[in-house]
Amino acid sequence: MRYTSVAVAAALTMVSISTSLHGQRPDDQINEKSLALLQQGKAARAAGNLEGATDLLESAVVVDPRNRQAFIVMAEVAEARGLPGKAIRLYREALLLEPNDVDALQGQGEALVAKGAIARARQNLARVKVLCKGGCAQANALAAVIAKGPPVTTAQVVPPKAATAKE
Known part of the structure; x- marks a missing residue:
């Protein structure tokens, strides 16, 4: 009787852990909407619209916070705007991911x-x-x-x- 409750608790723990791991996406699968926003942000930056590029890139990060490339491009835009302190922080965010x-x-x-x-x-x-x-x-x-x-x-x-x- 004493072993049954311990065995049931262990079984429930294993089921809940395996269920939570199964529901997560791998890190290399970035949300498609985030990737689309990243491309739009790059296009806006190339066109010289730094403010619009920042908005699009921030949206890309909100959609998927694992989008490391969006952090890097946002940092490049911050440098172009003369904000090296902000760029350092954004590069650090990218480096936390990789x-x-x-x-x-x-x-x-x-x-x-x-x-x-x-x-x-x-x-x-x-x-x-x-x-x-x-x-x-x-x-x-x-x-x-x-x-x-x-x-x-x-x-x-x-x-x-x-x-x-x-x-």
Whole structure:
């Protein structure tokens, strides 16, 4: 009698676990609607409509949060809009889905350089080199950006107001 209740509990546990695992989709099956929105977002970006591209890409991520490519394209759009901090965050979201995504590591490294975080960009470069096992285009591009350094920003100087002569 004591063993029966334990056996029933174990059987119910196994049934509930197997049912929940059976209902989940594999990570490599991205929702078709999300992929369609991603393509529309890429087209809007190519047309120069960065605001519309951002809206479409955000919708793609809402439809399927596992759409890593949508995060990467959104980060590229953020960089084009001059928002490297937002781009870094979006690349991080893509890297949470796939830590070994060389394109996301390269993009994040370039955004880090734009923010002045050269040490962290070098860490990304080292990781890209390990993943590529030798030379690859992403490693070369990131190394060139790091060598160039962050963009030089100068403070805008407002000319003094012309003195008015009171006579």
